[in-house]
Amino acid sequence: MPDTMTLGSIRAPSGAVVLGCGGHLDEWADFGEPLSSRARRAAGTGGAHLKDGLAEAIAVPVGTGPLTVTATTRPGAYALAEAIAVLEVALGLPWSAVSEQPDSVLLGELPVDTGGMIIGDPIALDSWVGTVSPSATVDGLADVLVRGDGSEQAQAEFGSQPIPAFRAGGPHGWLDLPVDAAYEQAATVNRWAVVQGHYKYLAKVELHTHHHLGQRAGWPHALGAGTIEVAGCPVLAVHWDPAELQRFDGGQSHPVSLENVAGSAVLRWTLPLASATSAAS
Incomplete structure (x- = not known):
């Protein structure tokens, strides 16, 4: 049976909230107008x-209080873990404040x-540092993650x-290192990995974007x-299990x-039970 799970609580003091694709979130300003301007106009x-x-x-428009984000779950398509079927954001507004129609309003589609x-909050998200700025770090720190064949030996060797x-068999490594120290640690592990016949990029540096x-x-x-906090606002990030992306x-x-x-008023994103490809197989 479907279950409902709380994903987090956010605030949007600008009066608008965005549900956006994370991979290109820091590209909006490159196209001539920041996300906040577009989003607040759309919310209006x-x-x-x-x-x-x-x-x-x-x-969409939102109220001034905390906004709860929930998900209705279903069994994962390729794993035993639960996965998101429906994502909802309670907007903190009466229905009459967002629409004159009595029933649901389709706003569009997202991949x-x-x-x-x-x-x-879109004003906070104007400050987002993401995949388009891979050399940036928001606090001068980085993580070193070690995973793959040889990772257990590396853990024994380097402590x-x-x-x-959230996935079984997650990585090990070092968190919250100064960036220079993180690159030095990763280089030490990877030199050892090459000598041992393991993958030469066994350790990877993840900057604090x-x-x-x-x-x-x-x-x-x-x-x-x-x-996480972005420009003083709590922002919710949802990342997918790689098996689920298939x-x-x-x-x-x-x-x-x-x-x-x-x-x-509730914002609702509805995902299919299975894609056409997986359903056919």
Whole structure:
């Protein structure tokens, strides 16, 4: 039976909230107008789908209080773990404040982004440091993750620490190192790996971008969801298990709607039980 799980609580003091594709979240300003300007304009009309290049999001109006994000789950397509079937954001507004229609309003569709999905205030998200800025770090720190064939031997050799992960067999390594120290540690492990006949990039440096910190915050969560602070606002990041990504066809998008739930406005993203490819197989 489907279960409902809380993913986190966020705030959106600008009066708008964005459900956006994480992989290109820091590209909006490159196209001539920041995400916050587009999102607040869309929220002023009751909500809309935004797309520019590969950057894509839905923006809607919200109330001033905390916004709870929940997910209805289903069994994973390729793993025993639960997966997201429906993602919802309680908008903290009466239905009459967002729509004159009595029933649901389709706002558009969003793909399942391999870079995860981000939910937060658009003004805060103007400061997002993600995959487009891979050399940037928000706090001068980085993590070193060690995984793959030879990782157990490396752990015994270098004393790296297990790192909680929402997937079984997660990595080990070192967290919160100064960037220079992180690169030095990774280089030491990788030189040893080559001598031992293991993969030459056994250790990988992950700079503290918002993208990585959002992913890291979700490691312990069953659905890969974690909250981080961006420009003073709590922002929710949801990252997918790689096995779960296999069930979505590239480029396939799924409906996002405004729903009237007992007189309150709710943003709802509905994912299919299975993709056409996996259903056919």
